[in-house]
Amino acid sequence: AQSVTQLGSHVSVSEGALVLLRCNYSSSVPPYLFWYVQYPNQGLQLLLKYTSAATLVKGINGFEAEFKKSETSFHLTKPSAHMSDAAEYFCAVSHPQGGYNKLIFGAGTRLAVHP
Amino acid sequence: DTGVSQNPRHKITKRGQNVTFRCDPISEHNRLYWYRQTLGQGPEFLTYFQNEAQLEKSRLLSDRFSAERPKGSFSTLEIQRTEQGDSAMYLCASSWKQGYEQYFGPGTRLTVT
Numbered sequence: 436a437q438s439v440t441q442l443g444s445h446v447s448v449s450e451g452a453l454v455l456l457r458c459n460y461s462s463s464v465p466p467y468l469f470w471y472v473q474y475p476n477q478g479l480q481l482l483l484k485y486t487s488a489a490t491l492v493k494g495i496n497g498f499e500a501e502f503k504k505s506e507t508s509f510h511l512t513k514p515s516a517h518m519s520d521a522a523e524y525f526c527a528v529s530h531p532q533g534g535y536n537k538l539i540f541g542a543g544t545r546l547a548v549h550p
Numbered sequence: 551d552t553g554v555s556q557n558p559r560h561k562i563t564k565r566g567q568n569v570t571f572r573c574d575p576i577s578e579h580n581r582l583y584w585y586r587q588t589l590g591q592g593p594e595f596l597t598y599f600q601n602e603a604q605l606e607k608s609r610l611l612s613d614r615f616s617a618e619r620p621k622g623s624f625s626t627l628e629i630q631r632t633e634q635g636d637s638a639m640y641l642c643a644s645s646w647k648q649g650y651e652q653y654f655g656p657g658t659r660l661t662v663t
Contacts, residue, residue: 476659478657479643536648537583538593539595542591543591
């Protein structure tokens with residue numbers, strides 16, 4: 436079955452430290468990949484996407500992610516965490532077998548940033 | 551571009567009642583999606599429309615659920631005979647076309663008592 440795994444339901448970093456949120460997908464064919472952020476009681480905001488162009492993707496708010504086919508991974512990073520980055524982050528895939536229609540989401544990683 | 555809007559933002563209802571939610575997508579977007587998100591989980595796909603045609607429905611969408619997009623613009627999601635297990639955040643998203651990024655609304659949080 437096609438799925439998305441986010442390792443670590445909670446990640447805590449210090450302000451200014453590197454942020455690394457992990458995402459692995461399972462698919463025989465490279466899918467489209469997305470990272471979304473969700474603040475409390477709000478909808479999801481797109482951070483960045485991979486759609487088979489450059490493997491290193493830059494997004495908003497200083498985030499970037501690298502698509503690694505050999506590792507079936509799409510980890511999200513940010514060099515220096517800000518307090519405002521505290522939120523829930525979701526990795527999602529859209530599969531060619533499904534016509535790139537629906538998104539399949541991971542369970543999410545809650546990022547805490549402490550002073 | 552005012553983004554995707556959803557109404558109401560919150561709905562509390564008693565078990566057995568019917569509820570209806572509305573989603574207004576970004577105006578030039580042809581595709582509209584509904585997802586359900588329960589506490590501590592990622593969103594799960596329910597259904598999607600291309601213009602007014604409903605092209606796919608998840609097995610999560612039981613016969614108590616019905617979605618429409620009558621004129622290819624706004625969409626409604628109705629839940630009949632609500633159950634406590636229906637309590638969740640219902641998210642709507644839209645995209646320009648197949649494969650393009652989906653933009654999400656703020657969601658409707660349903661609580662069934």
